Amino acid sequence: GAVVSQHPSWVICKSGTSVKIECRSLDFQATTMFWYRQFPKQSLMLMATSNEGSKATYEQGVEKDKFLINHASLTLSTLTVTSAHPEDSSFYICSARTSWGIDNEQFFGPGTRLTVL
Amino acid sequence: GEDVEQSLFLSVREGDSSVINCTYTDSSSTYLYWYKQEPGAGLQLLTYIFSNMDMKQDQRLTVLLNKKDKHLSLRIADTQTGDSAIYFCAETAPSNTGKLIFGQGTTLQVKP
Numbered sequence: 558g559a560v561v562s563q564h565p566s567w568v569i570c571k572s573g574t575s576v577k578i579e580c581r582s583l584d585f586q587a588t589t590m591f592w593y594r595q596f597p598k599q600s601l602m603l604m605a606t607s608n609e610g611s612k613a614t615y616e617q618g619v620e621k622d623k624f625l626i627n628h629a630s631l632t633l634s635t636l637t638v639t640s641a642h643p644e645d646s647s648f649y650i651c652s653a654r655t656s657w658g659i660d661n662e663q664f665f666g667p668g669t670r671l672t673v674l
Numbered sequence: 675g676e677d678v679e680q681s682l683f684l685s686v687r688e689g690d691s692s693v694i695n696c697t698y699t700d701s702s703s704t705y706l707y708w709y710k711q712e713p714g715a716g717l718q719l720l721t722y723i724f725s726n727m728d729m730k731q732d733q734r735l736t737v738l739l740n741k742k743d744k745h746l747s748l749r750i751a752d753t754q755t756g757d758s759a760i761y762f763c764a765e766t767a768p769s770n771t772g773k774l775i776f777g778q779g780t781t782l783q784v785k786p
Contacts, residue, residue: 561716589772600762600778601717606771650716654772663772665709665716 559585561653563666570641571674577637578669580651586631587653591663592624595648607634641673678765680777687785692750694780696763701744703765707774708737708748711760720761721748750782758784 560583570576580590588609593601605626606614613626623645625637634653638645648670652663677699686692698706704725709717723730723737723746730737736749746763760779767773 563716591773598779598781600776603773603775606773652717662719663774665718667716668714670714 559583559653559655559662559664561651561664561666563649563651563669565669566667567670567672569672569674572642573640575637575639576641576671577635578649578651578671580634580636580653580666582632582653582664585653585655587655588631589654590628590634591652591654592626592634592636593650593652595650595668597648601650604636638671641671643673646671646673678763678775678777680761680763680780682778683781683783685783685785686753688753688755690753692748692753692757692782692784694748694750694761694763694782696746696748696777698744698746698763698765698775698777700765700768700775701741702768705766706737706739706746707764708735708746709762709764709776711762711779713759717762753782753784755784755786758782 562581564579590607592604595601604619607626607628609628615621628634648668650668652665654663679697705722707722708720710720711717721732721735723739734751738747762779763777764774
């Protein structure tokens with residue numbers, strides 16, 4: 558089956574630093590990847606849609622300068638949280654959309670737990 | 675706008691059936707999905723139903739869809755402790771962007 562990995566699985570950083578999270582589709586090419594944010598005991602909030610070779614499309618209310626997304630290849634998208642603050646602490650999940658399966662099925666990564674001190 | 679609603683918590687005894695309910699607003703969704711999330715992990719697609727179906731059965735899982743009421747349910751037969759997780763229903767957003775709209779998630783607790 559299709560596998561999506563995320564790296565790192567968890568990260569702790571100091572306030573003001575930037576953190577990069579990688580999302581990789583390991584055995585398929587994904588022209589579209591999605592980045593979600595999940596707060597404890599809450600649903601997934603879509604942050605942005607990342608298309609290979611073009612600028613990401615951000616959802617309303619998501620700061621594009623704060624959350625930089627780069628989809629440089631068909632198997633890799635990165636999310637950089639710039640000048641992170643404690644309120645950015647969250648669980649970040651990516652998904653990669655396939656070109657087959659039901660309605661171009663999405664496969665989800667295992668998530669990255671970000672803690673900003 | 676689009677909205678997906680779920681009850682937040684369900685507790686059952688091992689061996690019982692679990693029924694998780696969901697309501698959605700966008701009647702144009704082609705597919706409706708059920709995902710499972712175990713603690714500290716990503717989402718795993720459990721099952722899905724095409725919008726022109728009323729029911730789908732997949733081993734212990736039964737999905738019922740009532741399009742008139744925009745109501746979706748997931749029944750897990752013979753619930754096991756390994757079924758304890760958060761279950762999300764999701765619908766596709768109106769535009770063909772692949773976006774999914776998730777409910778709040780239902781935490782299923784299975785007691786031995």
